[in-house]
Amino acid sequence: MNIFPKFSLFLGFFILLFHFILPQLVLSRPVKQPFKSLQPLEGCHKGQMVKGLYELKQYLKKFGYLSYPQLNNSLTHANDDELDDQLEAAVKTYQLNYNLKVTGTLDSQTVKQLMVPRCGVPDIINGTSSMRSGKKRHHDGSNTLHTVSHFSFFSNMEKWPDSKRNLTYRFHSSAQISVVQDLQSVCSKAFARWAQVSHFTFKEVAEGTTADIEIGFHRGDHGDGYAFDGQGSTLAHAFAPTDGRFHYDADENWSTNPGQNMMDLESVAVHEIGHLLGLGHSSVQEAIMYSSISSEVTKRDLHSDDAMGIQYLYGSSK
Ligand SMILES: *[C@@H]1O[C@H](CO)[C@@H](O)[C@H](O)[C@H]1NC(C)=O
């Protein structure tokens, strides 16, 4: 198993909008309840020093938006609470990716978006932003151009080889929570949605046997280098092909039928399976591959943007 996960998120085909210095996926101290404290940042703009900006920097770093040159840290604002040039640039890129007004200030819409729970897979890897770079143009079957979409891939377009279309999956959790018992039915429905628009089939196998994909609940630091963060913020993550790992954060409030403060297991499964197959994040809010989802929301049906993404990688459906 690959120790360095290929969280290498891809990018637009033709236009690379953003270039960052190789972001190191360094995870510093886990931020508990990261953005309960974000509200005070509302209205913050460049030059200001406000408590909580350090945590925001950690967040934007984690998702690929911010990296400081590896200098003596006392020469940069990497470890303080100042809204410096780098942070302003990162906020602008974030705003662009999330279809917000690009101001570089922490206006209320931006603060609101930052507080929505999200997937742990970064939006930008190795300097390449996936989400917005693409007014991607594709040839469709009839060879006419100009389909505009926003799906994306991992940076090296990792995908399953042609010999792998009948994938197996198994469950294994290091954290036992009550919804573990629902995983089988939830994931079988989630896999079926992708099977419908692709050549893939998915079959569950017993926990002890080898499988292409492994799904389970884990909490905090669970040994893959991408520690979960307790309640809120990061919900789950999955690795690019052909790694096959898909982890739910066991500390969230999971449900098969979400009400107040509850996250929908199946919506998140459909999203993470997209990563397992090679898709990155999309800037289309209605797409399954959009990175964030609020509690109480169910979003289980693939959007045409998702289907186009998978078909771009593997060819059109049956
Ligand atoms: C970033 O790019 C370098 C060079 O292309 C590659 O070796 C490395 O694996 C990439 N990192 C990630 C996280 O994809």
Ligand SMILES: *[C@@H]1O[C@H](CO)[C@@H](O)[C@H](O)[C@H]1NC(C)=O
């Ligand atoms: C970093 O810079 C500060 C101030 O210029 C200096 O006091 C410190 O010794 C430097 N640290 C390193 C590791 O170079």
Ligand SMILES: *[C@@H]1O[C@H](CO)[C@@H](O)[C@H](O)[C@H]1NC(C)=O
């Ligand atoms: C997947 O399974 C089907 C049905 O058993 C078979 O026809 C097909 O060749 C398999 N595909 C691959 C790539 O092994």
Ligand SMILES: *[C@@H]1O[C@H](CO)[C@@H](O)[C@H](O)[C@H]1NC(C)=O
């Ligand atoms: C999880 O549920 C508890 C009890 O209802 C609630 O206090 C908490 O805020 C919820 N957590 C999240 C992240 O919504």
Ligand SMILES: [Zn+2]
């Ligand atoms: Zn994701």
Ligand SMILES: [Zn+2]
């Ligand atoms: Zn994990």
